[in-house]
Amino acid sequence: MEGLNELAFVLGGVNHWITVFLIMAGLYIIVSRSNMIKKLVGLSIFQTSVYLLYVSPGKIIGGTAPIISDDFAVYSNPLPHVLILTAIVVGVATLALGLALVVRINEAYGSIEEDEVYSDGDWN
Amino acid sequence: MEFLINLVLLLFLSAVTVAIIGVRNLFAVVVLGGAYSFLMATLLIAMDAVDVGMTEAAVGAGVSTVLLLSALHLTKTDEAPARHSNVLPIALSVLTGLVLVYGTWDLPRYGDSDTPMNTHVGAEYLERSIPETTVPNVVTSVLASYRGYDTLGETAVIFTAGIGVLMLLKGRRRREDEKEEDRS
Amino acid sequence: MRGHLILRVVSKLLIPFLLLFALYVQFHGDFGPGGGFQAGVIVAAAFVLYALIFGLREMQRIIPPAALEVAVPLGVLIYAGVGVLTWFLGGNFLDYGMLDSHDPSHGQHLGILLVEAGVLLTVASTMLLIFYTFAGRGR
DSSP, rough: OOOHHHHHHHHHHHHHHHHHHHHHHHHHHHOOOHHHHHHHHHHHHHHHHHHHHHHHHGOOOOOOOOOOTTTTOOOHHHHHHHHHHHHHHHHHHHHHHHHHHHHHHHHHHHHOHHHHEEEHHOOO | OHHHHHHHHHHHHHHHHHHHHOOOOOOHHHHHHHHHHHHHHHHHHHHOOOOHHHHIIIIIIIHHHHHHHHHHSSSBOOOOOOSSHHHHHHHHHHHHHHHHHHHHSSSTTBOOSSHHHTTHHHHHHHHHHHHHOOSSSHHHHHHITHHHHHHHHHHHHHHHHHHHHOOOOSOOOOOOOHHHHHHH | OOHHHEEEEHHHHHHHHHHHHHHHHTTTTTTSSOOOOHHHHHHHHHHHHHHHHHHHHHHHHSSSSSHHHHHHHHHHHHHHHHHHHHTTTSSOTGGGGOOOOOHHHHHHHHHHHHHHHHHHHHHHHHHHHHHHHHHTTTO
């Protein structure tokens, strides 16, 4: 019985820990890579990990999608879905803005590597 | 069973993330990003977030992949080798991860129904949606009606991002030789 | 892209159904998964597919960029306009119950429909416009 409880504890926490791993991976890519497109991909991973962070506590085991019907009684929490739904679309809009900036930087400096842009910059 | 599906998808997701960190060819990174988005969409559907899963599949795997590819077309497709040591970024992300894992100890376990989040506001919306709006899909009724202000704001953000991209990229492209002429 | 016969035929078959699916997602959003955001992105994806196969110039002949530049703010205006309309009908901002004087729940359905139409317009046209700008930059 003791072992079963521990197993349930570990399984119940896996979602959070993978979310934390994705946050770490996103942060690592943003900080360590100097390529700006890779940085934006890292930022997207960071962002999607937040979707996981929001949606997974709203899931109820044995529940179903929050579309009311006579056949079901238990529904997962709809509120995080709403918040994340809009966040995804805003996320792609900001990604497009970031990519536009990268394209302009590439036109101005001929590089999308942060190190090279810094060393070629006028302020050096 | 729900735990198991979840676990497998989460492990796939982590594997793709590790691959994204390791690969240096940006085309491969973008394609892996598409696979990542599809896995995330599947995971969201497994967690009953059908609307979110649908959006993630269309946006993450569709539109962002196209945008990233068209940006790659305008720039370069290979990442330069790293110039700095990785010790500091790894230390920073591990430290952040440890703090966050410490934070998860107090979070409710996955799938619990008696958490504050699932018993107050969420349950309230589920009860009130049908009597007040007669819309069965609670996500839609919350999105467009109860939280209509939020959605108006989000629409305005998308509008602003579109304007921003237009301002940055609409003008005529200045070639290197034109710049030389300007200087002379 | 003259040579890609299979791509051209298949995409011609697919695009009408993509658009139909987008409309289904849009108008069935009250009863099943879906809504303006998803439908907007699907519409944009269908047109992007067309532009990828048949070329950007063909696409811009069908939907010129100037039309999109009108559609982007129009969607936000429709959304905010519904809010202002409910003001004039005596309710709060975005209080859809006011839109139908007999049955507030009909007003809710109508309001959600209008607002989602605004979202669809803004999302679809912004995504397509961003694609136009990126793709048009390459030449």
